[in-house]
Amino acid sequence: MLIRRQDPYLLLVSMAGVKMGDRLVQVGCAHGGRLAALAGKVGLTGRAVAVVPDSEAAARATKGAADAGVLVELETAPPTRLPIDDGACDLAVVDDTAGFVSTMASGERVAAIRELLRVLRPGGRAIIVGAASRSGLAAWLKGGESAPSFAASGDANTALQTEGFKSVRTLAEREGQVFVEGIKPR
Secondary structure, three states: OOOOOOOOOHHHHHHHOOOOOOEEEEEOOOOHHHHHHHHHHHOOOOEEEEEEOOHHHHHHHHHHHHHHOOOOEEEEOOOOOOOOOOOOEEEEEEEEOOOOOOOOOHHHHHHHHHHHHHHEEEEEEEEEEEEOOOOHHHHHHHOOOOOOOOOOOOHHHHHHHHOOOEEEEEEEEEOOEEEEEEEOOO
16 A cells, blocks of 8 residues: 655755745746745745746646745746846755756756856755656666656766855755755855
């Protein structure tokens, strides 16, 4: 028998470490519930902004926020030009669980990472959340191993370090997700 967890976003919220009063930007929105779980933690004293690339992601973000009753500012823009002031955010979460960043050209990824660095305050954190690689029984059931995501391949770690983030590390690979973190130098 499968046991369903009470809060399907507990792992994401824990890995992000988002708290009351934080200024959060989420880039991409593969699932509105994930965005809402993070945005709900900043409370009324914080700020949550979702920057999405297209109308489909905007619809997911809007529905997720409305269903959870949380406030989220929504911007439609490419991840290479975030409509946010320099140093305005404490935390940037990149939702690559549906391959949003993984499908970008190398130059676009570099520009997107530089934008994260720009919008974060000194000491701010960037977290890239990607899908974990399938192997073993999961791969067999889905028809073979999948190509690793940007986060699962180690490319996210390398990109964050190369563009100036410090203390870059993979926080965890659990429940089909990989969490990679980097800190903007002070």
